[in-house]
Amino acid sequence: MTNSAHDFDFLHGHWRVDHRRLRQRLCGCTDWDRFDGTCSAQPLLGGEGNVDDNLLHLPGGSYRAATLRAHDARTGQWSIWWLDGRQPHRLDVPVVGRFDHGVGTFFADDVFDSRPIRVRFRWTDMQTASPGWEQAFSADGGLSWEVNWTMRFHRLPD
Template identity: 60%
Template sequence: MTSSDISAAPTTGSAADFDFFIGSWRIQHRRLKERLLGCQEWESFEGSSVMQKMLGGLANVDDNLLHLPDGDYRALTLRSFDAATGQWAIWWLDGRRPGQLDVPVVGQFRDGIGCFYADDTLRGQPIRVRFMWTARAETGQPRWEQAFSSDGGTSWECNWVMDFSPLLAGQAATPCA
């Protein structure tokens, strides 16, 4: 599997599901300014990420640098594979809130699409959260989307999209640059 071939991801849970994402990436972010409020205004910004396997291949971590319009911040994604269930749990640690891990989304890849879900709250109200990993049709490179649902998953509002491009040789290998 090449670093840009998410479509080759297994159809059943495997510790190799995220191998397509190992390495260094440039990210083009688009996110809604307000979530679940009918907002149609998107903001775009860049970022970078470096992902590596951990725990003998049963987990992986990516270190992220996000260049938001109002300032940069760091974040970490931790993914852990449960071989007994064939599912992944994914946590987000925002460097602006270093003592708080987000609720993990849990799921797996099927037919090259990774879907991961959690129950959470937004502004004190219960919501469903969905992370989805796909391949961009035009390039085959990874795309991540986040969506929220306030009606138990009947309808979804996509609120954040990340398009990944591999960093080329000679480009910064870490998001610290």
Template identity: 60%
Template sequence: MTQPQAAAFDFLLGKWNVRHRRLKERLYGCEDWQEFSGQMHAQPILGGQGNMDDNLLNLPDGPYRAISLRTYDPENDIWAIWWLDNRTPHNLDVPVKGWFEGGKGTFFADDILNGIPIKVRFQWTRIATATPRWEQAFSSDGGLTWEGNWTMDFSKQE
């Protein structure tokens, strides 16, 4: 049986260790990846109609903190996800919007990167396992091609 959309992010609640892998430069043909650790703690909000997480990202250049805010719209059966971090504490990213189907969540947004219009895609996979994965990709050609530029692999903290 398919999990109701309102409970789709329940797999993420709790405390996690995170293994990050991201491109140093995006949409420039860069093949130089950074790998670093992090921690994340996700909890429900809005009576279960949303969740948020507190993140510590241990970048090689120094750590920073961030939050993800996710809310569910039952009328339209869709999730929205925002990102905010302490490097630019007054800049809430454009939300990606989407849903879960077939054990995978896919979310899209239109945004701007270095003055260039792009499409953003988030995907959540392996959600029914002990090691869920988040992936981010950008497209500068309207979604014809995608450059994967960041993955996060999660493992529950003991």
């Protein structure tokens, strides 16, 4: 097994982020909001984790959020938590997964609008100047997926 503790090293630094988010989720909506933001990521836990600070400029107003990632050296998997500054008392259920063949895929079971869902995060294009991230929900146990949020990262000078 390769040392997967460095999987997220590509993200360290400062970024401008282009966001695209479905206005409504899991109801057949095809209308997207587009907005920008920033992200600053740095390692922690001696390189076995990282954290990023995000500023998102939603159409209805800006907010801050943070992502915490921790690597399990025993399994090679990552756990990823999202903390939304608008709900500072709630840490989202972690998505758990790994990178394989240049794609990072992470899953969690959660609840959305009082119904159980499966959540998927996917990281792509990490070796390019514009890495990509997407979030998808499944209401049928992973048989079908609705991508509801995408981000494209553009590195800023230090």
